Amino acid sequence: MNVLVCVKQIPDPNAPGKLDPQTKRLVREGVDLVLDPGDEHGVEAGLQLIEKDAGEVTVISMGPPKAVDAIRRALAMGANRGILITDPALENSDAISTARAIAAAIKGQTYDLIICGTESTDGSSGAMPAQLAELLGLPLLSFAKKLEVSQGKAVIDRQTDDGYDVVEAPLPAVVTVTGGINEARYPALRGIMQAKNKEVKQVGLSDLGLDGQAGKAALTQEVVDATPAEARKAGEVVEDKGEGAKRVADFLKALKVI
Amino acid sequence: MAGVWVFAETVDGVPKPVVLELLTKARALGDAAAIALGPGASKSAATLGQYGAQKVYVHEDAAFRDVLATPAVDLLARLVEKEQPDLVIFGMTYDGRDVASRLSARLGTALIANATDVTKRDGGWAIVSPMFGGSLLVT
Numbered sequence: 001m002n003v004l005v006c007v008k009q010i011p012d013p014n015a016p017g018k019l020d021p022q023t024k025r026l027v028r029e030g031v032d033l034v035l036d037p038g039d040e041h042g043v044e045a046g047l048q049l050i051e052k053d054a055g056e057v058t059v060i061s062m063g064p065p066k067a068v069d070a071i072r073r074a075l076a077m078g079a080n081r082g083i084l085i086t087d088p089a090l091e092n093s094d095a096i097s098t099a100r101a102i103a104a105a106i107k108g109q110t111y112d113l114i115i116c117g118t119e120s121t122d123g124s125s126g127a128m129p130a131q132l133a134e135l136l137g138l139p140l141l142s143f144a145k146k147l148e149v150s151q152g153k154a155v156i157d158r159q160t161d162d163g164y165d166v167v168e169a170p171l172p173a174v175v176t177v178t179g180g181i182n183e184a185r186y187p188a189l190r191g192i193m194q195a196k197n198k199e200v201k202q203v204g205l206s207d208l209g210l211d212g213q214a215g216k217a218a219l220t221q222e223v224v225d226a227t228p229a230e231a232r233k234a235g236e237v238v239e240d241k242g243e244g245a246k247r248v249a250d251f252l253k254a255l256k257v258i
Numbered sequence: 259m260a261g262v263w264v265f266a267e268t269v270d271g272v273p274k275p276v277v278l279e280l281l282t283k284a285r286a287l288g289d290a291a292a293i294a295l296g297p298g299a300s301k302s303a304a305t306l307g308q309y310g311a312q313k314v315y316v317h318e319d320a321a322f323r324d325v326l327a328t329p330a331v332d333l334l335a336r337l338v339e340k341e342q343p344d345l346v347i348f349g350m351t352y353d354g355r356d357v358a359s360r361l362s363a364r365l366g367t368a369l370i371a372n373a374t375d376v377t378k379r380d381g382g383w384a385i386v387s388p389m390f391g392g393s394l395l396v397t
Contacts, residue, residue: 019389019396095371096363123389125371130327130359140327142356158326160352167326220368225397229388 001055001149003046004106004114005079006129007039009063009070010122024223025092026122028064035070038117040184043074045147045177046115047185053149056080058109062090062101068200075195076187082200089205090215095123097214099131104208106136111172113154118143118176129176139169145180260288260378261343264311265334265354268294271301276349278309284347285310287376293337295322295330327356335364345376345383 012032020027046057059074061067062085071082085101119126133140144156154173157164238247252258262284266277284290292311294302299316306314321329348354362369375386389396
């Protein structure tokens with residue numbers, strides 16, 4: 001059973017990211033860059049599958065050369081090898097460009113399952129996995145909070161507004177996993193040491209045969225403005241002097257909640 | 259007037275609340291139309307019309323309920339190519355997101371997720387979308 005896991009390096013979500021006022025691009029300098037915590041669940045899900053059944057986990061990412069650190073983190077968790085798509089012409093890529101690049105990079109690989117997080121923690125568009133599935137002509141099992149693979153099928157519990165649906169698809173398939181699917185393991189020292197010697201293949205746009213079809217040359221959208229969101233106002237503190245309940249009820253009435 | 263479509267998710271013929279909110283936006287932007295798919299879809303037409311859809315496309319096949327995303331994408335891709343709307347709006351629901359993403363890849367069109375506002379600008383659309391968990395608004 002071979003599993004591909006798509007991962008992304010993002011600014012540490014505990015220190016909110018910034019866009020450069022001129023270029024409107026992500027500021028990567030002086031910012032801690034980490035493997036997206038949502039993707040750790042994807043790596044974990046992949047590792048659990050190959051631990052049950054033999055096989056390999058390959059981690060794939062697109063980003064600047066530094067993004068190799070995110071791949072190393074996944075390798076330290078136990079993934080077998082990595083692929084980094086990196087090319088100056090891919091700067092500023094939108095989701096569809098990313099999907100095209102990943103689709104091209106995994107052509108020729110043998111895999112049973114592609115696992116992605118449901119969305120990145122920085123951009124949060126959640127578009128890439130479905131676009132990747134579409135480009136590869138594969139089924140997508142999205143929002144999985146449980147994943148099982150057997151007899152050539154993947155079966156998931158798919159999160160819904162009211163609970164979950166059980167959905168299945170034949171392999172190969174793309175699955176997106178939610179944070180609730182597992183507890184991601186912390187890399188052990190031995191894993192970190194081993195990760196240094198694992199293979200990470202770097203590929204560029206011309207290796208993929210995508211010149212002009214991804215990145216700057218193929219933008220469908222442009223960031224024209226970026227403004228900080230209005231800060232949340234401090235809440236009102238009501239001291240209960242016997243009329244607290246009424247104050248709360250009045251507040252809810254004013255909001256037309258009750 | 260621009261053709262602005264809303265993907266009208268319905269449950270047993272009742273549109274989800276987000277659909278009605280999106281129709282309010284759609285009719286302010288242009289000629290609003292709605293697409294309702296799955297068993298009971300026709301029943302939703304009256305409500306969708308009441309909230310601003312000038313035209314409602316319906317298809318009642320059970321596949322739209324029983325199979326994730328792809329039947330809706332197949333239908334929408336053909337309908338969009340035939341009718342050439344200027345904008346198609348989806349609610350950021352579990353299903354809306356899958357359908358919108360796949361459709362954008364099939365048609366090769368732009369997709370902006372998590373939009374909190376849409377206006378016309380310079381012959382295109384200006385869309386506000388939050389980043390970094392809502393700390394930054396990007397247009």
